[in-house]
Amino acid sequence: MSNKKLALGDYGVARGAYEAGVKSASAYPGTPSTEITEFISRYPEIASEWSVNEKVALEVAAGASVGGARAIAAMKHVGLNVAADPLFTLSYTGVGGGLVIAVADDPGMFSSQNEQDTRFYGRSAHVPVLEPADTQECKDFTIFAFELSEKYDTPVILRLTTRVAHSQSFLVEGPRLERNEKPYVKDVPKYVMMPGFAKGRHVAVERRMAKLGGDANGFDINREEIRGDALGVICSGAVYRYVREALPDASVYKLGMVYPLPMRELKEFAGKVKELLVCEELEPFIEEQLKAAGIACKGKELFSRQGELSVGLIKRALDQSLPVPHSETGLPQRPPVLCPGCPHRSVFHILKKLKLTVFGDIGCYTLGALPPLEAMDTTLCMGASIGMAAGFEKARGRDAARKSVAVIGDSTFIHSGITGLVNAVYNGLNTTIIIMDNATTGMTGHQNHPATGTRIDGSPANVLKIEEVARACGAARVTVVNAYELAAVERALVSELEQDGVSVIVTRAPCVLLEKKTAKHRVDNRLCRYCRLCLKFGCPAIRTDERGGIEGAPTAAIDEGLCTGCGVCAEFCKFKAIGRRD
């Protein structure tokens, strides 16, 4: 049987980790990196976990590495901000067993709040960065990253982008490397980073990076393809594929390691072509280093720092007479919406009704900011809602706090909301916090977390009780309400906003996609007055039927295929026109 298969880039990383003999995988979900760890968790040889956040995931990898095992941590680009503290000092300690951090960037922001460029982390933390272009390279580069990590005593960043992580191409699978774990050796000057030892390690880091920069010139993953002397292009990752298609006659230097750069080979390449172009997405990371080394090239004067590049954009950069290419997916734009029956919707309905200022967070519930709910004022980063609500009170006083709330999901609360709650209590604020507990990490595809009581492999775990955590953090009052019960949500909110101190309302109901409800609802067109209040709820299952009412009158209607039977619309129809279809 052939061991060649079509697979996602994320699968390539997972397979590479398996074949490299990795023993520990830790991650917090984040598109487009999530599948890496989901795939890894299928290998029983690797102890995989969803960690509570990216910082912990990297620390788990660091501990496994000190223990002599090869370890991988995976996250999306903004996750590396959360893990940046251990990263910068891990660069100093170096590794025991090889340690690779797979980080997925998202140029074009398909599912992210910014477009930051992970390559800069490599540069500022003095850590090498590899960038694969397809699934086979995802596997091969992951294996190479572990070899580099151990040879140069450094963590290694494997940078993906959405286009590589979520595209399918062929890879050939090989056997797993059976490696004996290095023995654990206590080494205080290497692993205890206090100033006296860290000063010595900083010198080692500089030496390591200088050596890597020199050796990079001979690495197979950096390769020159000479086709002619008119135009040379330096590129890496998915952009390499676009360049080959857009400029088939150009000579190309394809970087597999984007930091540190193989500067000697790049200089030689520049000498072989009349014009040199750097094609890179996001920041002019390679271009600026080339220019600083005295290598003349063109780059960002032709390309945007925003979004993805494409074959069309590269062609047009060199021939301005071509039309500006349209989005190459050809798909119509569809604004995202909360699912029909989503338990978050009713909470936002009440927040809007009460005209509250809402400090939001990141998750499915961020969609509460969009019409028709429009019940969210800010979204910054995971966990920011509670701190921002507290700061707002400092700026505008107690009365403003009475008219504002922080809204955060269960997974996000555990990721980085708990510290915000402790802070608000400690500093004597009056924040009202709504924890929207839908019993899953909905946004990224239903990953488990400590409050779901199940681990990544489905095995049972201790169940973290969110309301008990809130009480232990010192919240003055903690109320749990059914998220679908509009009146109960409203009562709890009105009561808490009147009182002093930090209070927590847990609005609870499992994500509608976890539990398919069957009782459908319908509109009784004899009772419907076509007031269209139900449409303001924003449920995609509710629509209008221009001639579906009595004697062809217009009426509201419910799409049976979409309705999940949550029944919230029945609760707020003033004319009792919505009921169960029994």
Ligand SMILES: Cc1ncc(C[n+]2csc(CCOP(=O)(O)OP(=O)(O)O)c2C)c(N)n1
């Ligand atoms: C630092 C960071 N890590 C990961 C993500 C990806 N991400 C966005 S929201 C979210 C969690 C959402 O779960 P939850 O808070 O339970 O809300 P739900 O989507 O279930 O409503 C994740 C993992 C991110 N945006 N930032």
